[in-house]
Amino acid sequence: MNLCLKSAKILISDSADKFAMLAAETIVKRLDRAPGSLHLISLSGGSTPFPVYRLLPELLTKAGLKQSCYWIQTDERLVSVDHERSNQKAIRESLFADGRLPESHFFPVPTAEQPQEAHLVSEAYLSQLQKLPVELRPPAPIDMVILGVGNDGHTASLFPETEWQKDDKRGFMLVKPKSQPEARISLTSQRIIAAQDLVFLVSGSAKQQIIESIFLDPANACPTAVIARQRPTTWIFDNSAISEHLRKSL
Numbered sequence: 001m002n003l004c005l006k007s008a009k010i011l012i013s014d015s016a017d018k019f020a021m022l023a024a025e026t027i028v029k030r031l032d033r034a035p036g037s038l039h040l041i042s043l044s045g046g047s048t049p050f051p052v053y054r055l056l057p058e059l060l061t062k063a064g065l066k067q068s069c070y071w072i073q074t075d076e077r078l079v080s081v082d083h084e085r086s087n088q089k090a091i092r093e094s095l096f097a098d099g100r101l102p103e104s105h106f107f108p109v110p111t112a113e114q115p116q117e118a119h120l121v122s123e124a125y126l127s128q129l130q131k132l133p134v135e136l137r138p139p140a141p142i143d144m145v146i147l148g149v150g151n152d153g154h155t156a157s158l159f160p161e162t163e164w165q166k167d168d169k170r171g172f173m174l175v176k177p178k179s180q181p182e183a184r185i186s187l188t189s190q191r192i193i194a195a196q197d198l199v200f201l202v203s204g205s206a207k208q209q210i211i212e213s214i215f216l217d218p219a220n221a222c223p224t225a226v227i228a229r230q231r232p233t234t235w236i237f238d239n240s241a242i243s244e245h246l247r248k249s250l
């Protein structure tokens with residue numbers, strides 16, 4: 001069966017604990033080869049990426065890249081910054097935990113705890129990002145967007161049940177997915193598609209079904225599939241996320 005994602009580079013680790021190192025090494029190699037002296041990386045949340053983020057400081061330091069990387073969020077739940085569901089809390093506790101990387105290079109979403117302020121967050125984030133080095137400021141393309149995939153095929157906070165293809169000139173938009181306990185801010189699909197590099201990190205057998213469908217079913221119209229069909233992508237899997245059926249097509 002043909003793969004629906006023509007320009008997908010696929011890397012598969014043979015175990016869960018090797019997955020984090022494979023992903024971190026791949027990310028650093030890509031950044032090391034990227035043009036430009038500064039790099040803007042957009043970080044997803046959820047759960048998969050944090051063991052990968054924990055390995056980045058040492059690898060980036062060895063590569064001489066620790067001062068040249070700047071970090072933003074792919075999406076964020078609108079909860080307080082110390083809430084257990086806060087992505088920026090988990091990013092601080094992984095990517096910046098050992099103090100090697102300058103936390104001043106991290107530009108987290110200015111979350112609003114009051115629901116009535118939610119519509120102001122995209123604008124507030126955009127003005128925060130004007131403090132990035134000029135060559136990294138929007139609308140410059142993001143150098144690398146790190147993404148996960150939900151079991152429903154969402155990526156970032158672009159959920160199937162939302163108007164996820166809506167554009168927003170700010171590059172971010174407020175989303176209120178019915179399947180989620182809180183509103184979120186997410187990069188728009190257009191801003192994701194315009195990035196230099198898209199790296200999907202997927203682990204765990206629970207993802208087999210959605211990944212098989214994204215790669216083999218041309219009728220799958222979930223956000224991840226629609227985005228990934230439009231441009232080159234890199235996928236880093238642990239082997240439990242790949243079904244036997246899909247493996248035969250790779």
Ligand code: 6PG
Pocket residue numbers: 044045046047048049074075076077087147148149150154155156157
């Ligand atoms: C979020 C994430 C989200 C995540 C997927 C996969 O804020 O929830 O950005 O898009 O990447 O839900 O989550 P896991 O990594 O937990 O499988």
